[in-house]
Amino acid sequence: MKKHRLLLVTTFIISGCSLCYELIISAVSAYITGNAVLQYSVMIGLYMSAMGLGSFLSRYVRTELFTVFVTVEIGIGVLGGFSSVSIFLANIYIANYHIIMYAITIGIGILVGMEIPLLTRIIEKSHGNLRMTLSAVFSFDYIGSLVGALAFPLLMVPYGGYLAAAFVCGVLNSVAALLIIWKYTDHIRYSWTYKILTVGVGTVMLLGIIFSGNISHYIEEGLYRDTVIYSEQTPYQKLVLTRHKDDIRLFIDGNLQFSSMDEYRYHEALVHIPLAQIDAIQNVLVLGGGDGLATRELLKYPNVQITVVDLDERMTAMAIKHPVLRALNKDAFSNPCVTVINKDAYEFMKENKKQYDAIIIDLPDPNNEALSKLYSNVFYRLCYAALSEKGILVTQSTSPYYAAKTFWSINKTLASEGFVVYPYHLLVPTFGEWGFNMATKHALHKIHPVNKVDTQFVTPDNIDSLFVFGKDEIPSEPIAINQLLHPVIIDYYNEAVRQWH
Template sequence: MQEKKFSYRRLMFTTFVISGCSMVYELLISSVSSYLLGDSILQFSITIGLYMCAMGLGSYLSKFIKTQLFDWFIFVEISVGILGGTSSILLFLANVYLESYSLVMYSEIVLIGTLVGLEIPLLTRIIEENAGNLRITLSSIFSFDYIGGLAGSIAFPLLLLPQLGYFSTAFLVGAMNLGISLFILYSYRRYIGRTALWKIIIYISGAGMILGMLFSENLASGIEQGLYRDKVIYSEQTPYQKLVLTKHKDDVRLYINGNIQFSSMDEYRYHEVLVHVPMSAAKKREKVLILGGGDGLAVREVLKYKEVQQIDLVDLDAGVTELCRSHKDIKKLNEGSLDRAKLKIYNEDAYEFLENNAGKALYDVILVDMPDPNSETVNKLYTDLFYRLCSRNLSDEGVMAVQSTSPYYAGDAFWCIHETVKQEMPFVYPYHVQVPSFGDWGFQLASKTEIQIENLTLQQEGKFLTQDNLQGIFLFGEDERSKKELEVNSLSSPKLLQYYLEAEKNWE
């Protein structure tokens, strides 16, 4: 009786661990696919749906396993450990070297899901045979299964991914599955027929997982190099996103989640029109708010105005601001702007900052320099409600500029942002500039009072932007104008995300 109770507890622990591992694999495949392909809603939906279906298939197949349950369970755990442990690296390799990334992704989901679907039915039958009482067995095993799933879903975003990254997380969790198979092997060896063979496979596979963890940075560096044109000189997974810095001769480029943020060769074009147009249109320039712009390049341009007394920079990711404050190549590019006395950095959500600051202090100029709206998270920062909060934080004579994607490559998205800003600001003036590393890139100039664009005098000329070409940035070619009625982007109806993702597919 005592041995049955002890065996029962050890198998409950097993259930808890393998359930957590299963959840991490599901989240890993979804996250890697979102990082490589974009459209996180689609990737998570496909992964979850297909994974659940494959688990159902595995549960169905379990009925054909009638004997040697422990041997089968060890086989399943070894297989899950190997497939899950190598899942991230195989997806990255597929993206770099194969055209059929989706085939590899779907194959991983189906294989891992099917094997995971075998786990609980096998454990249930093992526990029933050793402990008896089907009612208690089912209630206990599903309780530990659900709790383990919760543990995995919490550990992945808060601990595993930020601290270990995609590769080490997969190898670690794969090693955990292999560890469980070894734990079962030693705990129930009298029920198992091929102990010597299983030990050899487990030890060899486990050694592979450990080596993978130890050399994950080298593997990541080698594979990531295939994702980028230039040499990767810095790579970091922050709690929020993947940062990669590349360099080729004098060209330094920053990528966030695979999307280029700037090239040192032409970033001045982007930042000159983002900053100097609204700064020239504003009647006062004492207090400036920059939302996003953690690279410090917009701050560099704002600091050219002597009348500026205060600059507040709000960027969620401290990893970005610290990288751009300390890395010698970026610090040289932004001229050490992130260390200036006039600047105060807030590493918090821009949406929450605006909510908390509303009514406390008004700004003369607000610069919205957010990443493109390629996910539901960033889409929130392009909604009518977000621009309403911007308006509440802007003085009556203040001016705002909004980064708005490309009017040529993502025309519907650009004009959707235009219409959304118009919902909250009485006067909105679209403009754009050609940035070689980006293409044709657009902005919105918005204010509560009318701006005489044709009489606008540039207060600060740059390498690109001068008084002579100022009027030209407000002119659009016929192929860049909106051809249809576009809906306003809101929290409840993220139309902008839909327009942006459609544009991405059209230009693939």
């Protein structure tokens, strides 16, 4: 088997790339469409089925094994390397872009499915020991898959993004093809043609890596209506800041987080309505809110110590350093009364021993499993323990009009953990009708107006109306509690997305 070490190294490379392509396409699909579980399930299932078809088709290759194998590698390098950029561009310019995405997935899957059977036959044909051949090939195949699975989330996406990750794999497939051509030139028909072709493909992929930032900027200009003034792929999410005249907008993984034209409505309702219900405010915990806008509102209260817990260090760093975001949040995170902790909110609450007078939950919508747990009964149980007896909690709760089931599931989940819950809502023009759930350990005697701080939207006269809901904002069917191990809120949210998009 020593003479075939190069072929086994090739197996290692192509297996790692194969797994990465599978993850890249699934991640891009989830990024564009949402509903990560469904997209990963569909794309991985389709990819694996196509691999089975490719493995079946390899039986019809009876001669020129090396030539066919090199052709397959080059094909995977081209199709896989351009997979991300092709899917993103299809999303911009083609109404039924799913057809392109599925076609790319099936194409890569078929070619990947042919790789291992062809390589196994090449080694077995010259070595003559099928038992040893299979054990060696599959050992390198599985180890390569592990390396690819780790490299994708830990290295490729954080440091390059989806486009660069695909181009890197395209380069590696080209290298694998070139190794085979170099070592087994005599077994490959038109070997010089293949050498030139492989070097050409590898060069194009390298250029793709080098200019991936430029390509990404061009795609983002198509994905986002306004001019992109900041873009960064962090280890956790894609951050994009856009500008149109005086309107600044923040997007996380393609989802709008705020517009500077009306964000004050959202943040005043989120912060000042609950804080008006308690007398003494000393310690406030903000979960999420990495843009600093909720903290800006909290700093209107004197002598308040604020702890902000946000998972993404790059998000809070942008809020501290980017001049546009700093201007919006008024340098909130630089205030000595504010402590920023970069940690998962769920893990923070599990380890927390302190109690707070107010807990402000300003997290993205529950559109995936990682976020769903932050709207679960167990998470609210942790929040209950962290809230002082006379304290108050508030969480953004999506739209009671566009996502009514989601909104009332959050309401019911809070109540299931012993909270007395007060739902309210308002119009945020950018988002439409938007809702919050305010919760206390003991019932409030009345809803107090906001009159201790300056506001642009909330007034003593309009606060009562915010707690009144229309008939079309209250679901007629029973709504389930969002449990940690049964995250119904994702289904509710995705149902709303399908209905309104």
